[in-house]
Amino acid sequence: MTHADDAAAERWIAAHHRGAARVDVLAFFDRRPAVGPGDLLGRWRGAELPTGHPFDGLLAAHGWYGKEVLDPDTVHPLLFRGRRRAPRPVRPGPAPLPLLRRFPVLARGRPARVAFAAARPLLTARGPGARLRRIEHRGVVTAAIVYDALPVIDVFRRVTPDVLLGLMDMRGVPEPFFFLLTRERAPYRS
Numbered sequence: 001m002t003h004a005d006d007a008a009a010e011r012w013i014a015a016h017h018r019g020a021a022r023v024d025v026l027a028f029f030d031r032r033p034a035v036g037p038g039d040l041l042g043r044w045r046g047a048e049l050p051t052g053h054p055f056d057g058l059l060a061a062h063g064w065y066g067k068e069v070l071d072p073d074t075v076h077p078l079l080f081r082g083r084r085r086a087p088r089p090v091r092p093g094p095a096p097l098p099l100l101r102r103f104p105v106l107a108r109g110r111p112a113r114v115a116f117a118a119a120r121p122l123l124t125a126r127g128p129g130a131r132l133r134r135i136e137h138r139g140v141v142t143a144a145i146v147y148d149a150l151p152v153i154d155v156f157r158r159v160t161p162d163v164l165l166g167l168m169d170m171r172g173v174p175e176p177f178f179f180l181l182t183r184e185r186a187p188y189r190s
Contacts, residue, residue, distance in 0.1 A: 006160040013159055013180065019050035025178050029165055032157035034142035037132045040156065040164070043068045043079075043087075044181035049165070055177045066181060067145065067154075075130040077145050077154065092129050092150050137169070156181075 012028055046066035050056040065079040065087035076089035128148070135144045137155040145154040151171035156164045159180070168177040 009159045010163070013163065013165075017047070017049065017180070019052075022051040022053070022175060022178075025049060025051050025165075026176065029157050029167055029178070030138060030140075032159060032165060034140050035156050035158045035164060037072050037134060037143045039158070039161075040069045040132060040143050040145075041071070043184045044164070045184055046079075047180045047182070049178040049180055051175075051178055053175060053177045055168075055173075059179070066184075069132055069145075070128075072132040074128045075132050075145055076128060077130040077147055077152075089129065092147055092152070137167075 009032065016025070016028075044066045046059070046064055048056060048060055063081040065081050068076040068079055068087075068089065070076075078090045078092050079087040080090050082088040130145045130147045133144055133146050134141055135146075135153065135155065137144065137153075140157075143156050145156075147153070153169045155167045155169060157167075159165050162183040162185075164181045166179045166181055168179065170177070
């Protein structure tokens with residue numbers, strides 16, 4: 001990719017970061033190049049890319065911070081801000097997926113946010129919650145985070161070397177959920 005391609009991709013993201021039609025984001029995703037597993041190493045700051053998906057706003061409402069990839073077999077797919085605001089890995093396995101799929105609006109509500117904040121210390125991950133693999137998705141072989149305990153695969157395409165567009169593919173949810181990851185240059189210190 002050239003610097004001009006990166007600049008055009010950054011402009012597209014800047015123009016659409018507050019929301020875009022799912023079809024437009026999917027078309028942009030399909031135009032972007034694949035990434036290799038090594039491209040995902042490090043800690044990443046996450047942001048949702050709203051498309052009208054039922055999960056839009058859910059991660060942000062609960063203090064989602066991003067993801068961390070230490071090596072292909074040591075991935076923390078869900079980092080959330082802790083009580084001291086430092087990001088901490090949370091075990092994705094206890095997520096109530098049937099409830100989230102049926103009633104995502106309830107999961108964004110105050111009672112759910114308070115309950116998650118209270119339970120978060122008990123959900124701190126003691127080990128990795130996912131692996132990094134190459135998979136073929138939409139005809140392109142690219143890096144993906146494969147969750148250990150959930151039917152979820154996060155597939156990535158390159159926006160720039162330090163910005164990735166992610167597509168969450170979850171069994172039972174027909175439309176993709178989109179998010180952005182921005183590489184942290186100086187890791188967050190608690």
